Amino acid sequence: MRVVLSRVVRSAFAVVGAPDADTERRSRLLLVMAAAMVVLLLLSAVTIKLVRGNAETWLTLSPIGVLAMLVTFLLARRGRADAGALVLSVFVCTALAAIAWTEGPGGVRMSVAVLGVVAVGSVLNTRLTAAVGLGLAAIVGGLGVSEAAGIYHGLDDSARDLVYGPFIRQSISLGVMVILLRRSYDRLVLQVRERERACGEAVACARAINSSLEARVAERTAVLQHTRDQLSELAAQLTADVRGHLGTIRRQLDEFAMKEAALGPAALRDVDKASSAAARLSLMTERLHEHASVGTTALRPARIAMDALIREVIDEYDRAGTGVEWRVDALPPAWGDPALVRTVVENLVGNAVKFSRNRTPPRIHIGHDPERGYFVRDNGVGFDPARAGNLFSPFHRLHREDEFEGHGLGLANVRRILHRSGGDITAEAEPDGGATFFFRLAAPSSETK
């Protein structure tokens, strides 16, 4: 879906995004203008003899004009609208100055000056238009003043021409030019509007997709919460029911043992064993309750100085005199719920101490691997990697209970905590070769920062 979306967007933005949409169109307009001017100049050169005796100016200007228009044409073809417009402007100014000089600034032909400004303006460059228009006004004005002062006298051959002849030719050219200009402008605006509309649709589409995604997230979150609730419900139900019954059972067994104490410890051995089995079960249900509640309390993530945390946990074991040889590397800080991360560390270190206590000396190495995260490595009894798959399942034990005490919930708890925090845990070991537990916490996300 994302692929389709990005394709739609790319096609919508390709033209608008390019800064040259405008230049491109202006170049095309210039192209048409230059071509039209060439035709106009050639026509004038051919027909000028028919209406005018003195045609030197035009006959000189026409080839230059055709050349200038060809240059303009080539520049426009290469998309260099402003450079082409400059060449066009220079020619327009030169031609009009030449006409004004030879025929006088008040000659019949001078209204072509208006046409020249419109032609330059059609490139849609405001500054260039202003320069050409004001420059021409200055040239014509200057020549007019010079003429009035008697410094200079233009050739006045207007009598040979029809008085309004040039005007009609100019008028028709101007009409065509203006219509072309306007049409091009309208098209460009429409094109931009069209892109805008496409853009708006793409935005609306993306918005719709996002809201459906949001709905999916909400739905999945609800299902997830429900599943977690079920687990804790189940645990709570079991705990509540079992606790009451077990209490009664243990009390009755104790009372019986007390009352029949006369039978002697040997005779009551089985009752004792039954009682301790009931006690074990009682402890298990308590642990079960704790395990289930890991999934339901809200996380309060914060920055955790792992060095300090590890130090605290180790100090407790040192006070208890376990005789472990510790090796602790410098650890980067972590991001997570401090209470839960502490539980993780306590469990892993506790396991390491527990399973290495038969060694002399027990060695535990705590460090950080850039690839796999924090690790706790011991030289203890290890485990068979083939059976490690169930290592993190609740109540799963790889060692007999009479060897190493415990309820098989420690690692299950650790994994639940890490999964809930967005992290993970892996283990590697070999029988009798020690075990290493790698764990990683989630990187701080932007929402929780």
Added chain:
Amino acid sequence: MTERLFRSFLVHPIDDLDQARRARLIATATAVTALYMIGATALYAVGGRHTAMLIALSVAVIAALTHALARTGRLSATQLATAALAAYGALALVALQGQHSARLGALHIVVAFLGLATRPWMAAVQVVLQIAILAVVTTAGLAIPLSPPTTPVWADVVVQLLLITILMMIFTHGYQRLLAALIQRTARLEVAHAELVAASAQLERLVSERAIELERASRDLEAFATTISHDLQAPLRHVRQYLALFIEDAAALGEDRLAPIIAVQRSAVELTAKIEAILSAHRRASSERT
């Protein structure tokens, strides 16, 4: 009919931004025209040229009316009024100043204005009209100009040049501004879209994260249920077995003294059944859910 003929390649509907710009342009131009013609009227009045004064006054009045129309924002009526003003203005100009080509350059400005500010076909019609006026006037040999201008032609040309420059500057500037506004709007949309796509990616990641979490939670739940059904039952079984052994060994004590042990035995059995019942109820619930 004419409009339909030209519409195919001339007229395109443009958005409001542009319409407003055009109405403003027409309002400004007609105001300038009206003021200029009022000035001309006054000058003719002082010079005692009454016919010329009346013609100038009528142009001023039409220009003022068009300006008022433009101010109301009714663009199509304004455009038609502008075209009428242009047609009448051409007639007045030829009547007042005669057929001198360079002096008629003022009419070029009118054509350009019509094409750029109103509808392109109006420019084409105006060109045809101007040529027709000149043809009629020349063939009929009317007694014009009514008021031969006193200024030199080059001064007229300079004024024309200044006016057309201003018109083209307004048009090109307006065009650039409109384009910039539209591109900016599109760019804003583009940014909004990019943000939405990014949010989309984030949401998709969230969905898959939730899916993984959900899978883990379900697996946890199942593993939990199966292991506890086994692990909780084991100690209970031990309780029952040890007590059975005890009852066998201590049968001599008699039923009365063994009654508490038998009661415990019974409640251990009940508890086993209860755990089993809870777990099977849970299994039913989760199979209904999936």
